[in-house]
Amino acid sequence: MVALVTGGASGIGAAIAALLLDRGARVAVLDRDPAGAPAAALAVKADVTDDTAVRTAVDDIVSEYGSLHTVVSNAGIGAIGTVADNPDDEWRRVLDINVLGMVRTARHALPHLRAAAAERPGCVSITQTCSIAATAGLPRRALYSASKGAVLSLTLAMAADHVREGIRVNCVNPGTADTPWVGRLLDQADDPVAERAALEARQPTGRLVAADEVAAAVAYLASPAAAAVTGTALAVDGGMQGLRLRPAT
Numbered sequence: 001m002v003a004l005v006t007g008g009a010s011g012i013g014a015a016i017a018a019l020l021l022d023r024g025a026r027v028a029v030l031d032r033d034p035a036g037a038p039a040a041a042l043a044v045k046a047d048v049t050d051d052t053a054v055r056t057a058v059d060d061i062v063s064e065y066g067s068l069h070t071v072v073s074n075a076g077i078g079a080i081g082t083v084a085d086n087p088d089d090e091w092r093r094v095l096d097i098n099v100l101g102m103v104r105t106a107r108h109a110l111p112h113l114r115a116a117a118a119e120r121p122g123c124v125s126i127t128q129t130c131s132i133a134a135t136a137g138l139p140r141r142a143l144y145s146a147s148k149g150a151v152l153s154l155t156l157a158m159a160a161d162h163v164r165e166g167i168r169v170n171c172v173n174p175g176t177a178d179t180p181w182v183g184r185l186l187d188q189a190d191d192p193v194a195e196r197a198a199l200e201a202r203q204p205t206g207r208l209v210a211a212d213e214v215a216a217a218v219a220y221l222a223s224p225a226a227a228a229v230t231g232t233a234l235a236v237d238g239g240m241q242g243l244r245l246r247p248a249t
Helices: 011-022 051-065 088-119 142-165 180-188 192-201 211-222
Strands: 002-006 026-031 042-045 070-073 124-129 167-174 233-236
Touching: 002 011, 002 051, 002 088, 011 026, 011 070, 011 211, 026 051, 042 051, 051 088, 070 088, 070 211, 088 124, 088 142, 088 167, 124 142, 124 211, 142 167, 167 211, 180 192, 211 233
Parallel strands: 002 026, 002 070, 026 042, 070 124, 124 167, 167 233
Antiparallel strands: none
């Protein structure tokens, strides 16, 4: 299997790339700064906001590996604030990366995925990194939530569009994950220790989600074991979306 992971040089993306490699896939990492990509991956420097760069990167990957079976669209950025806090330019930037970045990646990967699906039915897929923010109202995450809500809807629409071509499309919805990005958010808080404790407490498991746990969900969705799974949002959130626990006594 040949896999492409966008944003695969750090955090959840790097964990996904590493696990797919461990499971025998040939993996290409597309990232603005691919220096942190796993050593065995093909590191490709490209920005998902640049359509020409994405097209060239995808073509180069297929030229190197001969085919493409799965795309993991993981590149994304965060944003903090209510609707009153982020200016229009910030809305455009976040939506350009978090939503249109996935559109560009899929657009240029689809011809190669269609070719692979003709040879390996059930083994061709797109998995997109969404978020608990798409399905739960989180304070001061208006822009980020809007972008991830779009990713969820995009996933469902793409699954409908491409199911008869043999291409499965799903997303994973992590809760708050223990990643460098979350670490940077905590560093901006007035009391990082208290903020981390609050983030841990809102997840029923009482801890942040590990990047490796999200990677395991992505690896499943990309595998033949998930051949009947498409149009699904797989929550990896420590129960945050569905559970309503009573206060501990």
